[in-house]
Amino acid sequence: MSRRYDCSGTSDRATGLREAASAVRCGELVVLPTDTVYGIGADAFNRKAVGDLLRAKGRGRHMPSPVLVGSPDALPDLVTAFSDQAWQLVRAFWPGGLTLVARHPPSLQWDLGDTHGTVAVRMPAHPVALDLLTETGPMAVSSANLTGQPSPQDCDAAQNMLGDSVSVYLDGGPTSAAVPSSIVDVTGKAPVLLRAGALSTEQLREVVPELQDSH
Numbered sequence: 397m398s399r400r401y402d403c404s405g406t407s408d409r410a411t412g413l414r415e416a417a418s419a420v421r422c423g424e425l426v427v428l429p430t431d432t433v434y435g436i437g438a439d440a441f442n443r444k445a446v447g448d449l450l451r452a453k454g455r456g457r458h459m460p461s462p463v464l465v466g467s468p469d470a471l472p473d474l475v476t477a478f479s480d481q482a483w484q485l486v487r488a489f490w491p492g493g494l495t496l497v498a499r500h501p502p503s504l505q506w507d508l509g510d511t512h513g514t515v516a517v518r519m520p521a522h523p524v525a526l527d528l529l530t531e532t533g534p535m536a537v538s539s540a541n542l543t544g545q546p547s548p549q550d551c552d553a554a555q556n557m558l559g560d561s562v563s564v565y566l567d568g569g570p571t572s573a574a575v576p577s578s579i580v581d582v583t584g585k586a587p588v589l590l591r592a593g594a595l596s597t598e599q600l601r602e603v604v605p606e607l608q609d610s611h
Contacts, residue, residue: 400551400565401526403429406413412566413524417531417549419563425449425555429568430464432493432519432576432594433547434554437464437537443507450509453562456544460509461536462495462516466529471573473548474517474534476501481604482582486552491521493577493594503543508536517579524568539576549574580607 401412416426423445426437437454438445442462449461462473468486471478475498480494495518500511508515517534520526529535539547540554542584548554551567578593578600586606589597601607 398555398560398562398565400555400567402567403568405563409524411562411604413531414597415528415548416528416564416566420445420528420532420535423448424563424568425452425558425561426528426564427551427558427562428525428566429522429551430525430537430570431491433549433571434540435464435525436540436554437535439532440508440534440536441506446506446508447450448561449536452558453538453541457509459543460511460516461538462518462606463508463534464525464529465517465519465534465538468519470534471517473610477583479552479582479587481587481606484603485580485582485587485600486519488556489595489600490519491519491526492519493573494518494600495577495579497579497581497583497590499583515582516579522568522571524566527531528566540571547574547576556581559592583608 400407403409423442438449497516500515542557549571576593578595579591581588588608
């Protein structure tokens with residue numbers, strides 16, 4: 397049976413965060429609000445939990461899960477060959493609606509799906525998400541919807557789709573935007589915009605003028 401906590405109040409929020417962090421450590425799935433849409437999350441280093449996340453969404457390994465972090469300080473342990481341009485984007489837009497695709501060290505013990513040696517990483521600008529990430533460390537987090545369905549902007553929509561496949565739901569109220577994060581690939585010599593979203597091409601080019609568009 398899933399548990400749901402209203403994170404708009406202090407007491408229920410503290411309990412919900414404690415229960416969600418415990419669930420993540422036990423290899424279970426949680427739903428959490430972010431600054432873009434609601435996400436379904438698991439311990440990024442628990443292979444079974446990440447597999448359960450993909451199955452809950454009806455998603456194959458060819459669509460690996462992104463990773464959310466609570467601070468840029470987590471990056472040195474998760475990525476390698478991170479360029480000066482990538483750090484400029486982090487300083488300008490984190491926390492916020494920017495996902496960066498970077499290479500990860502081959503020695504890293506995780507299995508997010510068929511990533512081909514890369515990881516999509518983001519620091520969200522939502523206090524509930526950041527508080528949870530502070531407790532758990534990096535989490536595999538994907539939009540809390542069934543594949544092919546709209547990404548949920550509230551906890552009800554996420555729970556209606558995912559049901560009891562999720563142990564803990566953290567209800568932070570409606571998210572501020574239905575727009576997903578922008579995705580920039582920073583694995584090459586010049587950053588490449590893979591998906592326009594919360595941040596426009598123009599905003600990104602103010603920081604890295606050499607940004608290329610994949611389309």
